[in-house]
Amino acid sequence: MNLKLTFQLIFFSLLGSSLFSQEKWTLDECVAHAIEHNLQLKDFKYTSDSGRETYRQSIRNLLPNVNAGTSYTVNFGRSTDPFTNDVVTTEFFSNPFSLDGFIDLFQGFQKMNSIKASKFLYKALSEETLQQKYLLAFRVMEAFNNIRFFEGLVKISKEQLEVSKTNYQLVEKQIELGLMAGADLYEAKSALLGDELNLTQSENQLAAAKLALIQEMNLENVSDIAIQSELEEIQMVENEMEMKSDSVYSKAREFLPLIMAQELRAKAAKKQVAVSRGRLYPSLSMFAGIGTGYFETTRDSLNNTLPFREQFRDNTSRFIGVRLNVPISNGWSARSQVKQAKIEKLRAENNLKVQEQVLFQTIQQLVQEYNSLQVEINQSNQNMEAQRLAFTIAQKRYEKGMINGIELFTAKNLFANAQNSNLQVQLRSEVNKCTLDFYRGLPVFNIN
Numbered sequence: 001m002n003l004k005l006t007f008q009l010i011f012f013s014l015l016g017s018s019l020f021s022q023e024k025w026t027l028d029e030c031v032a033h034a035i036e037h038n039l040q041l042k043d044f045k046y047t048s049d050s051g052r053e054t055y056r057q058s059i060r061n062l063l064p065n066v067n068a069g070t071s072y073t074v075n076f077g078r079s080t081d082p083f084t085n086d087v088v089t090t091e092f093f094s095n096p097f098s099l100d101g102f103i104d105l106f107q108g109f110q111k112m113n114s115i116k117a118s119k120f121l122y123k124a125l126s127e128e129t130l131q132q133k134y135l136l137a138f139r140v141m142e143a144f145n146n147i148r149f150f151e152g153l154v155k156i157s158k159e160q161l162e163v164s165k166t167n168y169q170l171v172e173k174q175i176e177l178g179l180m181a182g183a184d185l186y187e188a189k190s191a192l193l194g195d196e197l198n199l200t201q202s203e204n205q206l207a208a209a210k211l212a213l214i215q216e217m218n219l220e221n222v223s224d225i226a227i228q229s230e231l232e233e234i235q236m237v238e239n240e241m242e243m244k245s246d247s248v249y250s251k252a253r254e255f256l257p258l259i260m261a262q263e264l265r266a267k268a269a270k271k272q273v274a275v276s277r278g279r280l281y282p283s284l285s286m287f288a289g290i291g292t293g294y295f296e297t298t299r300d301s302l303n304n305t306l307p308f309r310e311q312f313r314d315n316t317s318r319f320i321g322v323r324l325n326v327p328i329s330n331g332w333s334a335r336s337q338v339k340q341a342k343i344e345k346l347r348a349e350n351n352l353k354v355q356e357q358v359l360f361q362t363i364q365q366l367v368q369e370y371n372s373l374q375v376e377i378n379q380s381n382q383n384m385e386a387q388r389l390a391f392t393i394a395q396k397r398y399e400k401g402m403i404n405g406i407e408l409f410t411a412k413n414l415f416a417n418a419q420n421s422n423l424q425v426q427l428r429s430e431v432n433k434c435t436l437d438f439y440r441g442l443p444v445f446n447i448n
Contacts, residue, residue, distance in 0.1 A: 024226045027144050030217055031137045031445055037218040038136055044129040051122040058118040061111055064103035071096060083298045092296040097312075100289030105322075108278025113271045120268035127261035130447070134257065134438075136216070137445045141434065143213035145427050148229040150206035152423040157199040160416050163395070164192040167408070170399060187405030191412070243367045243436060249360050252439040259359060262352040269345040276341040279334045280327065288320040366436050373429040380422045387411075387418035 025033075035041060074093045081088045104111070171188040210225050219225070253259060292315045294308050306314075327334060394411035397403045438444040 024228045026228050027141060028446055030144055030213065030227070031140050031447070033219070034136055034140045034217045035133050035447065039218070041129070041132055041136065044125075044132050048122070048125040048129045051118075051125040055115070055118040055122040058111070058115045061114070064101050066099070066101035068097075068099045070098070081297045082293070082295050088297070094293060094295045094297075096291065096293035098289060098291040100287065100291075102285050102287035102323075104283065104285045106282075106284040108281030108283070110275050110278035113274040113278065117268045117271035117275065120264045120271065124261040124264035124268065127257040127264065131257035131261065133447050134445065137447060138435075140213065140216050141431070143209065143216050144227060145431055146209040147206065147213060147225075147227055149423060149427050150202060150209050151229050153202040153420065154199065154206055156416060156419045156423070157195065157202045160412060161192070161195040161199050163412060164188070164195045167395075167398070167405075168192050171405075174401075184405055187409070191405065191409050243370050245360070245364045245367045248363050248367060248436060248439050251441045252359060252363060253356070255441055256359065256439070259352070259355055262348070262355045266345070266348040266352050269341070269348040273338065273341040273345050276334070276338040279337065282324060282326045285323045285325075286321070287323060288318075290316065290318045292316040363436075363439055366432060366439070369428075370432050370436055373425065373432060376425050377429055380418075380425045384415075384418040384422045387415040391415040 072093065072095050074091065076091055078087060078089055079092075080086070081092075082094055168185075168188040168191075171185050175185055213227075214222055214225055292312050294311045295315070296305055298306050298311055298315070300306055391411045391414070394403060394408050398405070398408040434444050
């Protein structure tokens with residue numbers, strides 16, 4: 001009875017595992033899983049968290065510094081009596097206590113500018129983390145569409161293989177009837193073997209594409225994946241407004257994390273210049289403290305050491321003051337730091353311009369490809385239909401013995417190439433449209 005129950009549990013466990021492996025993933029699900037489990041993204045998140053803590057600490061630096069201290073000292077030989085300030089040679093111990101603090105009143109606004117700079121840097125790190133999420137999403141989309149493409153190739157290869165099998169069987173029957181020669185059988189077999197090889201290569205490419213998606217998603221203990229790969233035929237819309245690079249760039253410039261991050265870094269560099277200039281100004285700080293202690297040499301009229309509580313009360317001392325520091329000469333290092341900060345500011349601004357230029361050029365290429373693909377789609381559809389019709393006619397003529405196997409093989413290959421080309425154009429157009437929609441600010445990926 002227990003053995004039967006064990007077999008049932010194993011069966012249902014394997015069944016559940018099989019059903020899970022057959023689950024079809026959508027693109028949004030693949031992207032969401034990849035973002036949640038990507039280790040590099042976690043590293044960027046840790047960097048962003050570190051930037052947040054740096055920003056918070058820059059605020060806490062406005063608080064006063066307070067320190068407390070104590071010590072226990074045993075003096076030997078010649079030393080100074082802390083109670084009478086006389087020179088003595090006897091052994092004694094002392095136990096002083098202190099509490100002191102200071103606060104910066106003015107430092108050329110260095111701390112305020114540091115707060116603003118660290119805030120800009122923290123926001124830049126957050127934007128860069130978001131940018132990495134988008135880059136990962138595009139890598140997942142590329143791997144996802146590679147699977148769709150190779151699934152389409154496998155489907156086309158299977159169709160071609162079925163045609164070759166049918167023709168091979170037809171040639172065998174025609175040879176039995178004496179209507180075809182043995183050489184025709186060799187031609188049909190060659191075409192059949194070639195299609196079998198094409199199918200094997202397409203299946204191997206599909207397996208590699210699936211592995212690439214599994215790795216991008218960081219799926220564990222999974223060797224195969226099924227996706228929702230339906231591809232709708234895209235037709236050119238006659239009255240569709242042509243894409244304009246300037247309008248797409250204006251939208252992307254407003255929200256793209258990479259641009260926002262570089263802009264924030266340029267602002268942070270500007271504040272760092274202000275921090276460096278603050279070191280050229282005088283600084284003013286206030287300090288205060290209180291101290292007391294217990295000393296073995298503090299004695300009463302009977303030469304007895306006074307109690308701890310009494311000494312702690314009577315030996316109390318207090319101080320308060322202000323400190324002004326005026327930088328006069330420090331080897332020109334402060335002014336050198338200002339110059340270095342200005343150079344970093346110019347570099348950050350130049351990097352921003354570089355990123356803007358790269359973005360505009362990328363959008364230009366995408367828009368040019370979009371407008372070209374709008375024309376290619378209809379032409380590709382028409383070419384595929386024409387090759388389909390030509391192959392259908394060639395197939396019928398071959399069955400009637402009007403053409404040989406080489407002519408049929410040529411027509412079949414032309415039709416297969418037209419199918420492959422059409423599949424590529426369809427997927428390129430879809431990816432291009434999704435990418436442009438992303439730059440236009442449309443919700444392509446569900447990423448926060």
